[in-house]
Amino acid sequence: MFSLKAGVQNVFDNYPDPGDFEVCCGRIYRSDSVTPWQGALFYLQASWSSGSDARRH
Amino acid sequence: MGDHPGKLSSNLPHPLVLLAASAASFVALGVAGATADNEDSADQLVEVVISVGTRVRTRTTADTAVPVDVFGREQMESINSSDLVEVLNAIVPSFSVRREPISDGASFIRPTQLRGLDTHHTLVLVNGKRWHRAALMRLGGFGAHGPDVGNIPAIAIDSVEVLRDGAAAQYGSDAIAGVINFKLKTDASGLHVRARLGGYAAGDGKETTLEAGIGLPLGAAGFVNVGAQVSESAPTNRSEPYDIAIGSSGITPLEATRSDSTADGITFYGPDAFAYTYSSNGGIAQVLPGSDGIPDDLDTRFADNFRGIGGNREFQSPAQVWGQPDRDQTNVVINAALPLAAVELYGFATYATKYQTGGFFYRRPGVSQLLPVRLADGSIYDPRASLYPSGFTPQFSGDVADYSIHGGVRGDRASGLSFDFSASQGTDEIRYRIENTMNPSMGPDTPTRFRPGSLVNGEVALNADFTWPWQVRLSSPVNIAFGMEYREETYRIESGDPPSYQVGPFARRDPFNFEITQVEVDADPNDQLTSIECRIPGFESVGSLCPAGDPVNNTVPIGSNGFPGYPPAFSSELHRQSRAVYVDLEGDLTLRWLANVAVRYEDYSDFGDVGIWKLATRYSLTDNLNLRASLGTGFRAPTPGQLATTNVSTRIDPNGFPRAEGVFPSTHPAAALFGGQPLDPERSRSWTLGAATTPFERFTLTADIYRIRLDERIVLSSQFAVGPHEATELERLGVPGANDIAQVRFFTNDVQTETSGVDLVASWSIDSSYGSTTLNAAVNVNRTRILDRGRFVDAEAEHDVERGVPGTRAVVTAIHGVGRFDVLLRARYYGEHRNTLNATLETVQNFGAEVMVDAEVTRMARGVLAQGRCAERLRQLPGSR
Incomplete structure (x- = not known):
C-alpha cells in the first residue's frame, strides 16, 4: 500500500521567549530549556508497504 | 512560575471527582474483566499486552497495577524526525529532551528526562532487555549519564511502552523515574519502505531520511525482521549576529551600534558586522562598522578588514552558531526468533553510527589564545597575522559508534515453569574531532585539526529469569517470578593525539x-x-x-583550544561487576484485587550491596473503575562514567574570555582539595496512587499522582574557583595546565530531592457519518524540590532545578479519518518556567508558556474502511490505563 503524508510541526512558527541574560555571543534562546526553539518544520513522507492492510504501518 | 506547591494539591480533586462521577453513571466495557486476548480486542478498547512493570506475560494496559503507556507505530510515524528522542519528546508528555548546542558532547547525545528526573533515572529496555548507556556524560546541569535511544531506528519499532513508575525492585539500578521498553517488530513477512524530507521554516535544517524494513520467515514458525535507516540532517542557525561587550577597548560593538552605525535601517553587530583594528599587544585600537568578511554577507559597503573571518574555513554566517548540529546517521536493527521443539531461540542486534559537527564559541582576535609570542630567534610570532587574522570558531565533531547484541533461549516446561536465559553485550563509543582551532602553547608548530580523545562505555549482562504459576486457593494462580543477573560495566577514556594535550613552550612566560x-x-x-x-x-x-x-x-593556553585532548594521565579504564537476585510475586487475591510484591538484592564490586522492594496493587472498584497504587524503594549506582570522568573544557567568562573548567573524579586530588569523596549509590523512595476508568465505551481516563524522593542524589558540584593556593597545589599534583584551570567540579552525593506530580491520560474514539475520530490527551504536572543540599550545590543550581523546566506539559492529539484521508492535529503545551542569573537570586527571568501546534494530512492510495482504520488506530494510541 502506498501513502503520502504532508505535515507541519509547530504550524505557527512559535518560539519561546528570548533569554534576557546569559545570552551572549549571538545566543537568543535558552538552550537548556525543554521548550523547542527551532521553529516550524515542514515535512513530506512517501511510504510503501507490501501485503494486506491488516497491520498497516 | 504558576506552578507553586499549592497547584498540585488543588489539581487533585478534579480527576478523582470526575472518576467517581463517571464510574457511577456508566456501565460499559469491563475493565477488570479484560482478557489477555489482545488480537481480538481491536473492536474493544485498547487492551494491549504489556511487558514492562509486570512479570505476568498476559497482563494488559487495562488491568495492570502500575501506569503504562503504549505508543504504536502510527503515533511514532506522526513525528517527522530521524531521531527517536525527538519522537518521544513530542508524544510522551512526561518525557522531555533539551537541545544544547556548544555544549561539548551533549550537543550530540542529548540529555533526556522522564518525570523531571535525569537521563540516568530512566531504565531503557529493548525487547525487555537492558539497553546499554552511551559513552557520553552530560556535564551541564546536575550531570547525567544514560542511554542514547537515538541509536534505535523508528522503523524497527513495533511499540514503545513507557512505565511511569519506579521499578528498581524489578529491574535493578536506574529504574527510578520509570522504564521505557522498545518492542521491536516481529513480522515474518512484508516489506516497508519510507522516504522523508523535512526542513524548517527558517530555511535550514533540511533532513532527509530513508528507511526500510523487511520481515522474513525463519524456519517453520520463526522470523527475521530487519529495519534500517539512513538520515542526513543539515545544521540550523537560530542565532542573532554575534555581539559581545569587549572590555579592554572601552568601545563595545553595541555602543557603536547605537551611536553611529545604523545606516539604511540596518543594524550592525559584533564580529559579524564590525571591523576591528588591533594594536600589536592585542588590544582593540578601533571598532568600526563594516563588513565582516563573511562571503555571503549582504552588506558589502565596507571593504573587508579581515580576510576569512572565522578562520581558515568556508564560513557560514554568523561567526558563532546556536542551532542543531550537522548530523549523518545510520541505524540498523535485526530481530529474530526461532521456535524449536521445546524451546525458542531469540536474539536481536543493533548497530548505529552517527557523525555530528557543530561550532563552538567564536574566539575574537583579542583573546588570550591569539596573543603574539617571541620565538627562539627573537622574532615575533603572531597567530593573527598568519593563522587566524579574524579570530576563529572551533568546529567540534563527535563520531558515535554504537552496537549491541542480545541472544537467549526461552521455553515452557510441562510443570508450568517458564525459563529465559539470555546474554547481551553493548558498546557505545564517541570519538571526538576538533578542527579549525589551535594549540596556542605550540606557537607556529600547532596543527589546526586534532583528535582530542574518545570515550567508550561497555556493558555485558547475563540473565536467568523464571516464572512459575503457583496454584493456590486464590482467584487465580500466583505468578512467581525469580531470577538472577550478572553485569559487567566498563568505562574507558582514551587519550587524544599528542598535540591535542601537549604543553608547548609558549604556555610559559x-x-x-x-x-x-x-x-x-x-x-x-x-x-x-x-x-x-x-x-x-x-x-x-x-x-x-x-x-x-x-x-x-605573554602566556597562551594549552591543548586543542575549545576541547583540550585527554592526556594519557587522564585516560583511564574503570571496571565494575554486579550481581543481582530477585523474586517478584503477582496474583489476584480476589476477583477484583491484584497484588504484586517484588524484592531485589544487588551486590556491586565497588561499593557493596543494596536491597530494595516494591509493593503494587490494583483494586477494581467497579467493572469500569480501577484504583491502583504502588510503594517502593529503589537505587541507582553511580555509573562508571560518573566515577571515572575527567574533562577539562573551555567556557566563556562574562568578559568574553574562554576559561578552562575541570571536571574530575570525586576521588581525584583536585576534587579532594575541595572536599570530594568516593561516590555512594543514590537511594529512592517513591509512591504512586492512581485510577483508571472506562466511563463509557471507547473512552478511557487515567490519573496518577506520584512522589519520588531521592536521597544522596549524585549531582555535579557547583564550580569551585581555583585560587593561587589551589593552583600551586594542582601544579604540584602534576595536573597538566593547572594554571589555566579556573574552576573545578566533581560528582558528589550532595542533594536530597523530592519530585512529585500528576499524570492524566485520556483517549476517546468516535465513529460518525463524517468519519472516525480519535482524541487523546495527556498532561504531566511535575515539580522537583530540593529538600536538602550540602555545600557543593549553590542557590542558583537549586533555583534552576526547581524552576528551570516547565512544570506542566501536555499533548492533545486528534486524528480524523475519512475516505482516503487521515488528518492529524496536535497541540503541545510547555508550561512556564524560570531562570536565575546567579546565586543571589536577584535577577530572575520568567519564561511564558508556549503552545506548539502540529498538523498532518495522510492520503492513502487505496481507500481503507474507516471502521477498520479506527480500530487499528485505537490500538496504536496510548493504551494507557
Whole structure:
C-alpha cells in the first residue's frame, strides 16, 4: 500500500521567549530549556508497504 | 512560575471527582474483566499486552497495577524526525529532551528526562532487555549519564511502552523515574519502505531520511525482521549576529551600534558586522562598522578588514552558531526468533553510527589564545597575522559508534515453569574531532585539526529469569517470578593525539629566557648572569627588563583550544561487576484485587550491596473503575562514567574570555582539595496512587499522582574557583595546565530531592457519518524540590532545578479519518518556567508558556474502511490505563 503524508510541526512558527541574560555571543534562546526553539518544520513522507492492510504501518 | 506547591494539591480533586462521577453513571466495557486476548480486542478498547512493570506475560494496559503507556507505530510515524528522542519528546508528555548546542558532547547525545528526573533515572529496555548507556556524560546541569535511544531506528519499532513508575525492585539500578521498553517488530513477512524530507521554516535544517524494513520467515514458525535507516540532517542557525561587550577597548560593538552605525535601517553587530583594528599587544585600537568578511554577507559597503573571518574555513554566517548540529546517521536493527521443539531461540542486534559537527564559541582576535609570542630567534610570532587574522570558531565533531547484541533461549516446561536465559553485550563509543582551532602553547608548530580523545562505555549482562504459576486457593494462580543477573560495566577514556594535550613552550612566560631577572642574578653569584637584562636579539637596552607590553611576557593556553585532548594521565579504564537476585510475586487475591510484591538484592564490586522492594496493587472498584497504587524503594549506582570522568573544557567568562573548567573524579586530588569523596549509590523512595476508568465505551481516563524522593542524589558540584593556593597545589599534583584551570567540579552525593506530580491520560474514539475520530490527551504536572543540599550545590543550581523546566506539559492529539484521508492535529503545551542569573537570586527571568501546534494530512492510495482504520488506530494510541 502506498501513502503520502504532508505535515507541519509547530504550524505557527512559535518560539519561546528570548533569554534576557546569559545570552551572549549571538545566543537568543535558552538552550537548556525543554521548550523547542527551532521553529516550524515542514515535512513530506512517501511510504510503501507490501501485503494486506491488516497491520498497516 | 504558576506552578507553586499549592497547584498540585488543588489539581487533585478534579480527576478523582470526575472518576467517581463517571464510574457511577456508566456501565460499559469491563475493565477488570479484560482478557489477555489482545488480537481480538481491536473492536474493544485498547487492551494491549504489556511487558514492562509486570512479570505476568498476559497482563494488559487495562488491568495492570502500575501506569503504562503504549505508543504504536502510527503515533511514532506522526513525528517527522530521524531521531527517536525527538519522537518521544513530542508524544510522551512526561518525557522531555533539551537541545544544547556548544555544549561539548551533549550537543550530540542529548540529555533526556522522564518525570523531571535525569537521563540516568530512566531504565531503557529493548525487547525487555537492558539497553546499554552511551559513552557520553552530560556535564551541564546536575550531570547525567544514560542511554542514547537515538541509536534505535523508528522503523524497527513495533511499540514503545513507557512505565511511569519506579521499578528498581524489578529491574535493578536506574529504574527510578520509570522504564521505557522498545518492542521491536516481529513480522515474518512484508516489506516497508519510507522516504522523508523535512526542513524548517527558517530555511535550514533540511533532513532527509530513508528507511526500510523487511520481515522474513525463519524456519517453520520463526522470523527475521530487519529495519534500517539512513538520515542526513543539515545544521540550523537560530542565532542573532554575534555581539559581545569587549572590555579592554572601552568601545563595545553595541555602543557603536547605537551611536553611529545604523545606516539604511540596518543594524550592525559584533564580529559579524564590525571591523576591528588591533594594536600589536592585542588590544582593540578601533571598532568600526563594516563588513565582516563573511562571503555571503549582504552588506558589502565596507571593504573587508579581515580576510576569512572565522578562520581558515568556508564560513557560514554568523561567526558563532546556536542551532542543531550537522548530523549523518545510520541505524540498523535485526530481530529474530526461532521456535524449536521445546524451546525458542531469540536474539536481536543493533548497530548505529552517527557523525555530528557543530561550532563552538567564536574566539575574537583579542583573546588570550591569539596573543603574539617571541620565538627562539627573537622574532615575533603572531597567530593573527598568519593563522587566524579574524579570530576563529572551533568546529567540534563527535563520531558515535554504537552496537549491541542480545541472544537467549526461552521455553515452557510441562510443570508450568517458564525459563529465559539470555546474554547481551553493548558498546557505545564517541570519538571526538576538533578542527579549525589551535594549540596556542605550540606557537607556529600547532596543527589546526586534532583528535582530542574518545570515550567508550561497555556493558555485558547475563540473565536467568523464571516464572512459575503457583496454584493456590486464590482467584487465580500466583505468578512467581525469580531470577538472577550478572553485569559487567566498563568505562574507558582514551587519550587524544599528542598535540591535542601537549604543553608547548609558549604556555610559559619567556620560554627561551630572554629576560634575566633579579632573582636569576641573585640565584648563583658564580654564574654568568650578573645583571638584569633583556637579551632579545636586536634589543638594545642592556641593563633593563623587557618592556611590559613585549610578547615575551605573554602566556597562551594549552591543548586543542575549545576541547583540550585527554592526556594519557587522564585516560583511564574503570571496571565494575554486579550481581543481582530477585523474586517478584503477582496474583489476584480476589476477583477484583491484584497484588504484586517484588524484592531485589544487588551486590556491586565497588561499593557493596543494596536491597530494595516494591509493593503494587490494583483494586477494581467497579467493572469500569480501577484504583491502583504502588510503594517502593529503589537505587541507582553511580555509573562508571560518573566515577571515572575527567574533562577539562573551555567556557566563556562574562568578559568574553574562554576559561578552562575541570571536571574530575570525586576521588581525584583536585576534587579532594575541595572536599570530594568516593561516590555512594543514590537511594529512592517513591509512591504512586492512581485510577483508571472506562466511563463509557471507547473512552478511557487515567490519573496518577506520584512522589519520588531521592536521597544522596549524585549531582555535579557547583564550580569551585581555583585560587593561587589551589593552583600551586594542582601544579604540584602534576595536573597538566593547572594554571589555566579556573574552576573545578566533581560528582558528589550532595542533594536530597523530592519530585512529585500528576499524570492524566485520556483517549476517546468516535465513529460518525463524517468519519472516525480519535482524541487523546495527556498532561504531566511535575515539580522537583530540593529538600536538602550540602555545600557543593549553590542557590542558583537549586533555583534552576526547581524552576528551570516547565512544570506542566501536555499533548492533545486528534486524528480524523475519512475516505482516503487521515488528518492529524496536535497541540503541545510547555508550561512556564524560570531562570536565575546567579546565586543571589536577584535577577530572575520568567519564561511564558508556549503552545506548539502540529498538523498532518495522510492520503492513502487505496481507500481503507474507516471502521477498520479506527480500530487499528485505537490500538496504536496510548493504551494507557
